[in-house]
Amino acid sequence: MKTRIPLSFLIGLIFGVGLVVSGMNLPSKVQGFLDIAGLWDPSLAFVMIGAIGVATLAFRLAAGRRISFIGEPIQQPAAGRVDARLVVGAAIFGVGWGLSGVCPGPATVNLAFLDPKAVVFFVAMVLGMAIERMGPLLKRASAPAAVEQDS
Amino acid sequence: MQIDWTHFSPGAALIGGAEIGLAAGLMILLLGRIAGVSGILAGIIPFRREETGWRLAFALGLVAAPLFASLFRAPAPPEFTAGYPLLALAGLLVGFGARLGGGCTSGHGVCGLSRFSLRSVVATVTFMSVAIATVFVVRHVIG
Numbered sequence: 001m002k003t004r005i006p007l008s009f010l011i012g013l014i015f016g017v018g019l020v021v022s023g024m025n026l027p028s029k030v031q032g033f034l035d036i037a038g039l040w041d042p043s044l045a046f047v048m049i050g051a052i053g054v055a056t057l058a059f060r061l062a063a064g065r066r067i068s069f070i071g072e073p074i075q076q077p078a079a080g081r082v083d084a085r086l087v088v089g090a091a092i093f094g095v096g097w098g099l100s101g102v103c104p105g106p107a108t109v110n111l112a113f114l115d116p117k118a119v120v121f122f123v124a125m126v127l128g129m130a131i132e133r134m135g136p137l138l139k140r141a142s143a144p145a146a147v148e149q150d151s
Numbered sequence: 152m153q154i155d156w157t158h159f160s161p162g163a164a165l166i167g168g169a170e171i172g173l174a175a176g177l178m179i180l181l182l183g184r185i186a187g188v189s190g191i192l193a194g195i196i197p198f199r200r201e202e203t204g205w206r207l208a209f210a211l212g213l214v215a216a217p218l219f220a221s222l223f224r225a226p227a228p229p230e231f232t233a234g235y236p237l238l239a240l241a242g243l244l245v246g247f248g249a250r251l252g253g254g255c256t257s258g259h260g261v262c263g264l265s266r267f268s269l270r271s272v273v274a275t276v277t278f279m280s281v282a283i284a285t286v287f288v289v290r291h292v293i294g
Binding site: 006010015018019023027034036037038044047051053061067072077087088097099100103106113118129131 | 179183255287
């Protein structure tokens with residue numbers, strides 16, 4: 001459906017404005033939240049409360065539905081198992097997030113500031129995604145590819 | 152534990168957070184998808200008629216956000232505490248780890264927790280604790 005593309009742009013815009021308004025796009029603020037042993041800035045806990053508070057209502061509304069309000073199939077990930085892939089991936093992500101104070105949403109939003117550091121982080125992040133995708137291809141000769149699971 | 156009262160901004164955090172939650176809600180209720188930024192970005196390539204367009208549009212919406220916000224009030228530019236080599240390493244780890252773990256702060260942290268997914272709870276607790284430990288080592292052990 002053609003309406004998906006402008007809607008998706010608008011949703012990205014709202015998401016990005018939320019990141020900017022909350023200060024979640026600022027690496028210094030994110031690290032101020034993660035630094036519980038130093039001068040601790042608890043703001044980002046409030047970002048999570050606000051986000052989860054609103055999103056929980058939407059997901060409750062979506063729970064019984066198979067088709068969205070504009071007629072698209074609702075594609076929610078099936079409840080999968082907690083496996084090593086999930087935990088190792090989250091841990092590697094956590095190291096990078098802690099080192100930089102940047103996660104994928106802010107990395108994308110911050111491109112608008114035309115700061116070379118934001119560009120370097122974004123390019124490296126895309127490269128990291130590409131390497132992860134290549135992994136199973138390189139191993140495929142010897143072992144069956146891992147089953148892809150998305151959140 | 153000492154609170155950083157100069158930077159603590161619970162009001163803006165709650166409002167911005169609610170906007171993020173609204174975007175995640177609209178994404179599932181209208182497009183029927185999970186608003187996980189790393190997953191959406193990764194799916195832009197390779198080109199697929201049904202997938203690439205809305206994913207790219209979402210990413211462009213994110214990039215347009217600071218420009219839109221500046222119509223009302225100039226947003227604070229991000230200050231990167233890390234230098235180039237560390238940022239490059241961190242970017243690699245964030246991209247790789249988010250894909251391996253099937254999501255990031257938005258997909259697992261916001262959407263996953265909001266739909267009570269056990270996998271997302273485990274992922275969020277893991278990356279939060281590891282990130283806190285990483286900052287502790289960088290600032291209070293090495294630094």
